Amino acid sequence: MAKQQCIVLIGPTAVGKTELSIHLAKKFNAEIISGDSMQVYKGMDIGTAKISKEEMAGIPHHLLDIKSPDEPFSVAEFQQIVRQKIGEIGKRGRIPLIVGGTGLYIQSVLYDYRFPDISGDxxxxxxxxxxxxxxxxxxxxxxxxxxxxxxxxxxxxxxxxxxxxxxxxxxxxxxxxxxxxKPQQSEMLYDAALIGLTMDREKLYARINRRVDDMIEQGLVEEVRHLYGRHLRDAQSIQAIGYKELYAYFDGYITFEEAVAQLKRNTRRFAKRQLTWFRNKMKMEWFDMTDESQKQKKFQEISVFVAGKLQLKSNSL
The missing domain is CATH 1.10.20.140 (Histone, subunit A)
Incomplete structure (x- = not known):
């Protein structure tokens, strides 16, 4: 029996996954599944760099805004929902395109991960x-x-x-x-084209710093203050980078300038961990996005890789 086809696009935060994902979705008649563990939360848009309606360009997106910030969300739940979505998208004659940076969550979908039934006490x-x-x-x-x-x-x-x-x-x-x-089987459950985006570290870090400044301008402080005003303290969602730093500022432990500096530093460290995790845990085709003047050429190169890997016909753009 033929395996379900899918495209997987991963890479560190701020490397440029969103724009490429729309390009690939249009080219291969795909629907996008978010592979980010924090974009599932309603009202957490700016801090998680959630794609806007305008940026979606009419492409269906899944696993955004499906949880309230006070609800937990586990990798096991992610696995179950995404596998269901992959099946549904395939039945519509379209290609599932998983996009994100939460490595363990994405790996749990692609391989035979079974989670411990341990409730503890x-x-x-x-x-x-x-x-x-x-x-x-x-x-x-x-x-x-x-x-x-x-x-x-x-x-x-x-x-x-x-x-x-x-x-x-x-x-x-x-x-x-x-x-x-650990996957109980090393064989992938899907016929997947795995794409990894990377970038010169100093340039990536500069992009991260600019993105944080943009988030502040877009209203990140107000977004987090709203959650703070709801007295959300121990929720899983508040552990996200961009939220916990501003909570410390609201609590009076650090200044606003220190909160922003910590947010930038923590995001840079997170991006470094993401790259290390992806390189060690998953075999994929890597594409360097450092030279932004060559971006469209890279997009075409990646499209050719996907078409060849999955034997797909692409739509001309």
């Missing part, structure tokens, strides 16, 4: 939450580094929810989250 979770509150999130992260260093490499030290989940898995099963999350 409230007492252990409360113990860990209390430790984080008293000693800071870094204390939990150090615990995780000792028992599951490979998972620790993929989790931000301040993502308390994910750190606690990884510690729960080890505590109740004796296995690490990394062991559970």
């Amino acid at each position: 409230g007492a252990y979770r409360r113990e860990l939450e209390a430790k984080a509150a008293q000693e800071g999130p870094e204390a939990l992260y150090r615990m995780l580094e000792k028992v599951d260093p490979k998972s620790a490499e993929t989790i931000h030290p301040h993502n308390v929810r994910r750190v606690i989940r990884a510690l729960e898995i080890y505590h109740f099963s004796g296995k690490t989250a990394f062991e559970y999350h």
Whole structure:
């Protein structure tokens, strides 16, 4: 039985995925599925660099604005929804195009990931939450580094929810989250064209800094203040870069200038981790987008790669 075809476009934040995704969607009659774990949240538009209605250019987009910011969203739920969407898009005679930068989430869809059915218990979770509150999130992260260093490499030290989940898995099963999350089969479940975008690091960092300045001008502070005013504190969504830094400013721990500097620094570090993760975890065709004057030529080169990989006919633009 032939595998479902799909296109996967990944790369670090600010590398230029959005514009290319629209180009590819038009060229190959595709519908776009967001592969970003934070763009699922309603009202979190500026800080997550969510595509606007105008930028969509009429292309159907999926997995945007499907959750309230106070709701959790797991990689297992992402896997289930995206696989369903891939099937639905294929039945419409169109190509699913997954676009994003959350590596584990995308990998869980493409490979045979099975997630641990470990509920744990409230007492252990409360113990860990209390430790984080008293000693800071870094204390939990150090615990995780000792028992599951490979998972620790993929989790931000301040993502308390994910750190606690990884510690729960080890505590109740004796296995690490990394062991559970490894694909049970290395064979890809789809006939996929995997595209990775990269860029000279200094240029990428400069683009990130400019993007943060643009976000501030577009109203990021007001967007985050609205969530802050709703007294959202322990929600998974607030752990996103761009939100937690401004929360610290609103709480009076840092100045506005320090919050913006931290936001830029944390985004640059995140982009570096994204590139490292993608290069180590997934085999793909990489395209360097450093020379913006050659962007259209690169778009054509990538289109030729996709057409050849999936034996697709493209629409002329």
